Amino acid sequence: MTEPVLEVADLRKTYGDLLAVDGVSFSVWPGGSLAIVGESGSGKTTVAKMIVGLERPTAGTIRACGRDRSSPARSTGERRRRGREVQIVFQDPYTSLDPRQTVERALDEVLRLHHGWDREQRRRRVLELGELVGLDARQIRALPRSLSGGQRQRVAIARALAAEPKVLILDESVASLDVSIQAQVLNLLADIRDETDISYVVISHDLAVVRQLTEETVVMWHGRIVERGPTPRVLDRPGHDYTKRLRASVPRPGWKPKRRNTAVSGARGE
Amino acid sequence: MIARAEPGVHLGRRSGLGILRATGPAGIGSAIVISAATFLAIFGRLLAPHDPNLGQLAYAYVGPLGGHPLGFDGQGRDVLSRLLAGAGTSMLGPLAVVVISIAVGTLLAVSAAWRRGAYDAVVSSGLDVLFAFPGILLAILAATVFGAGLLAAVLALSVAYTPYVARVLRGAALRERAQQYVAALEVQGASAISICLRHLIPNMLPLIVAQATILFGYAMVDLAAISFLGLGVQPPNADWGVMISENQSGVVQGYPLPALVAGICIVLVVVAFNVLGERLYEQAQPERV
């Protein structure tokens, strides 16, 4: 039996009195794809940030490629090694690239960080990565400002892949893209998974995107996992009330929005 | 391709000349005044037609003569020569203040924005305390400790200006810190120092330049005031602030020319720096989406 490539156990995060993440556990297997579904404030993005080390868990353990990463890296070497284990692509294509850096230089910077290659090797790899995500040589030399949102998101994906990670976290990575571009990027992500043994953790509120990209789903609500299972089962026959409500809220042909008829109280409560 | 509004400070994508052109005629005019002042600061001493320190008391407060287009000061020294020779210290002082306060201010701002939390709180409240001390007060203090002179005045003003710089730049550093490319580089395993040096500070550079420019003008006025009070550059060294101070009595006696020309030089340079600085600052502001 193979080891999970990413294992999260009993993860907890509090901000003062606020319990943002409470007892979250899941595993991702090599080549597998797991969705974390939930709405804003469900804690799904906090989980992602803890996995990549941008937030420190209050309690619980995170293991990637068999190594613990629950506490901050102690050395430069360890920090970079963690970078080669798990990578992330964020939501906003407009701030995810340094405006002063060409695509080429952004990719080269990451390659230099991880691989002891000479200039020629890195140059070749930059072109390969560009090809993998569908950017031509002209776009590789361009500054972010002359690229569209979809193209920038491809660059962000290429930059994450430059570290040759085992796990790629996609944090609402296609949410801000136009429908026609979103489809291109979703197809690209599927191709990359076919060609490599990479695993995905897809963080999304968009159930159709989740259906397209993942096999397993966990549903988060108020910091906890309220439902988990194979994606088709969770979406077609949701068990938890919240999942049912989420599923029923998705616009589709013949859908009519319904009022929940609940009184609203509490300052920010919804 | 449509140019989208991007958050962050992004002046650096244009060439230096392009930025200057965008500051308009007032900005370009200011740049010309500043260039001229800088030229005089470097070569002024060589251009002086007479010895700036040679006094001929017989000529005290004598008006323009042939070979002395601006006349003489109270000690019979050639005003034009003193003006040219004084450009050096008058410009060097503010330059030193700007370099020190921008360097320290940037360091504090970026480190506070990077580490946030308790460190940021300590730095910010420390700066708030410093804010309470006016530059002149610090200068008097410094003069009593180090003895009156340019060095004391420069140190005092650098300390007084640093909180101002740090506060403005901290906002920009926090904004840049929050950009997702910074988080992406952290996840890649890049070190904080390399991210700050290679990404954060270069992206803040337009704002830093604008700040430095505005500050230069303020520093010049403050240093002139300190010299006027006798705590800065010491006579008989030529300095525009010293020139105003030395020729006070001339103003009272109805011969204001030596003090006036020194004052005009200060005002011209200060206004030029302020106008250019403000224009650059406007351009360095983040574009709103």
Add this chain to the structure above:
Amino acid sequence: MSTASAANASTSAGPAGRHASGRALLEVRDLVVELPVEGSLRPVLHGLSLSIQPGEALGLVGESGSGKSMTARAIDRLLPPGARVRGTIRFDGRDVMGMEGPELRRFRTEVAMIFQDPRAHTNPVRRIGDFMTEALRTNEGVPLREAEHRAIQLLESVGIEDGPRRLRQYPHELSGGLLQRVMIATALLTRPRLLLADEPTTALDVTTQAEVMAILDELRREMGLAMLFITHDLELAAAVCDRTAVMYAGRVMEVRVSSLLHDDPLHPYTAALAAARPRIDATLPRLAAIPGRPLSAFEAPADACAFASRCPYVQEECGRRQPELVELDGGLTRCRRAVELRGTLGARRA
């Protein structure tokens, strides 16, 4: 007036289409908008035409750069300074572009607008009550007490029960969904006849979106309010609007009764848009992505179909002439192959 517009519609097969029988509440014809960008004028709308009947909800769907938001801004006379506008906008028979002073103010009470980001359209230091009742008090001279009473009633109808307390709160004390409901209540306070809704639910969670849409739908029907609903979400527009107009690069490509939009679209772009979305009920082996990227209005060719470069049904002729918006099967379409392709573009074709 109504006969004139009906005659016009029948001769030119214009966009008033089948709804030309009664007088349209809003009639936009050949609207061209150009905005100043870096010293030159850039087109954002190329001769846009649409009409909304009293009480009707029209969806306006498009990708970024299609000009959908600019359409609403042009209708409400909210274009940035320096914008150049041609064409006609008629509201209840009155010429909107010629309005000034009191007439424009009255028009703005009859046409309300809600936006994607309610927080950007509220003043953070003013209380909700102030903000809600301002228009009533200043434009209609309604006394404060009565204005507040009406505000509380409307808050109740958008599902906010503790109105008196909410009126004393500041915008930052409310969540995004709650604030958007306040915005809807505020928009409805002046009893408008047309609501311009620009992506009002895009920033909200899915379950909150469903709730807000339900409220909007219910109130709209109760008050007989017409709505222009702008969104990038084809399914959402189709679900809540009577008809849906699909925009691309500054032009309307198709107008269709919403119930037919998905199964029987008239324009290849509409069909491609629907097919490109992943499905919630099935994992597809591959999404039918549209090649290339959406064209902005200013990039659109004048004498060719703007979608031609991405269209699977493209023929040489498509690159030579700008197709007209013509009536077909009760809808409108801007495709020269529409008749040939009718009935084959629907989602159930495969």
